[in-house]
Amino acid sequence: MTAIAALLSQARAQIPASEARLLLSHVLGQPTAWLEAHREEELEPAAAARFGALIERRAAGEPIAYLVGEREFYGRSFLVTPDVLIPRPETELLVELALAKVGAHPTASILDLGTGSGCLAITLALELPAAHVTAVDASPAALEVARKNARQLGAAVDFIESDWFAALPPQRFDLIVANPPYVAAGDPHLTQGDLRFEPKVALTDGADGLTSIRRIIKAAPAWLAAGGWLFLEHGWDQAAAVEECLAAAGFCALERHRDLAGIERVGGGRIPD
Ligand SMILES: C[S@@+](CC[C@H](N)C(=O)[O-])C[C@H]1O[C@@H](n2cnc3c(N)ncnc32)[C@H](O)[C@@H]1O
Numbered sequence: 247m248t249a250i251a252a253l254l255s256q257a258r259a260q261i262p263a264s265e266a267r268l269l270l271s272h273v274l275g276q277p278t279a280w281l282e283a284h285r286e287e288e289l290e291p292a293a294a295a296r297f298g299a300l301i302e303r304r305a306a307g308e309p310i311a312y313l314v315g316e317r318e319f320y321g322r323s324f325l326v327t328p329d330v331l332i333p334r335p336e337t338e339l340l341v342e343l344a345l346a347k348v349g350a351h352p353t354a355s356i357l358d359l360g361t362g363s364g365c366l367a368i369t370l371a372l373e374l375p376a377a378h379v380t381a382v383d384a385s386p387a388a389l390e391v392a393r394k395n396a397r398q399l400g401a402a403v404d405f406i407e408s409d410w411f412a413a414l415p416p417q418r419f420d421l422i423v424a425n426p427p428y429v430a431a432g433d434p435h436l437t438q439g440d441l442r443f444e445p446k447v448a449l450t451d452g453a454d455g456l457t458s459i460r461r462i463i464k465a466a467p468a469w470l471a472a473g474g475w476l477f478l479e480h481g482w483d484q485a486a487a488v489e490e491c492l493a494a495a496g497f498c499a500l501e502r503h504r505d506l507a508g509i510e511r512v513g514g515g516r517i518p519d
Pocket residue numbers: 330331332333334337359360361362363364365366382383384385388408409410425426427428447448449458
């Protein structure tokens with residue numbers, strides 16, 4: 247048997263210390279702070295072997311979130327599997343904008359396009375309990391994860407399998423949010439880091455990165471109530487193209503927002519009253 251401190255120290259040869267602590271706390275079902283208080287405790291061989299296997303997988307590049315099966319988003323823990331994009335901190339900007347636009351109108355009807363883990367739809371449903379939230383995704387496997395998250399977090403969301411708006415019953419929303427696949431097909435990031443392990447359909451349109459964005463913006467006015475808002479997350483170099491599409495589709499009050507890294511990350515606009 248080996249002590250926790252020794253195992254963590256050995257792991258540091260392969261992965262950063264913070265990641266080793268996360269993986270060991272996952273194996274033991276204990277918070278990372280617990281490890282500090284039990285540094286000299288001996289680990290059962292089976293637990294040490296499970297930890298060793300996770301270190302190997304992490305060292306080979308698998309995302310931490312898939313290894314531990316969860317990721318925090320807007321202060322809540324979401325189940326994640328390789329069927330869904332790992333929620334990103336920059337996507338919390340869409341939540342903040344949505345709350346700013348419809349927070350004073352608590353019974354708003356909201357649509358989340360390409361819900362993945364459900365992080366946006368579920369967060370909005372929990373932050374605005376009187377709102378009616380619908381979420382769509384083309385991936386049945388992603389919807390399964392999103393439904394589990396909604397059950398686990400106690401959120402009421404209508405999940406629908408749909409190619410963007412195609413399967414939605416006719417209706418008008420007060421707000422639409424979308425984080426569509428916006429990475430261009432040849433972007434080298436697709437072959438680096440966590441992105442190698444995430445679903446391709448969540449990351450790229452297989453073309454110039456703007457196909458989904460264009461489709462959503464063009465169709466959105468027919469699904470928005472007068473005065474309704476659309477906000478989309480986009481790539482670092484897509485703000486101007488998104489703004490152009492929004493203007494061409496008849497949106498007014500166009501907005502551009504930067505993420506915490508200072509990168510233009512979200513574009514949006516309103517349908518005139
Ligand atoms: C970038 S991920 C966003 C996931 C989640 N909303 C988030 O922010 O973490 C894009 C999502 O769009 C979905 N998607 C891709 N093409 C779609 C389509 N044609 N119709 C509906 N959803 C689609 C993918 O399955 C994926 O879950």
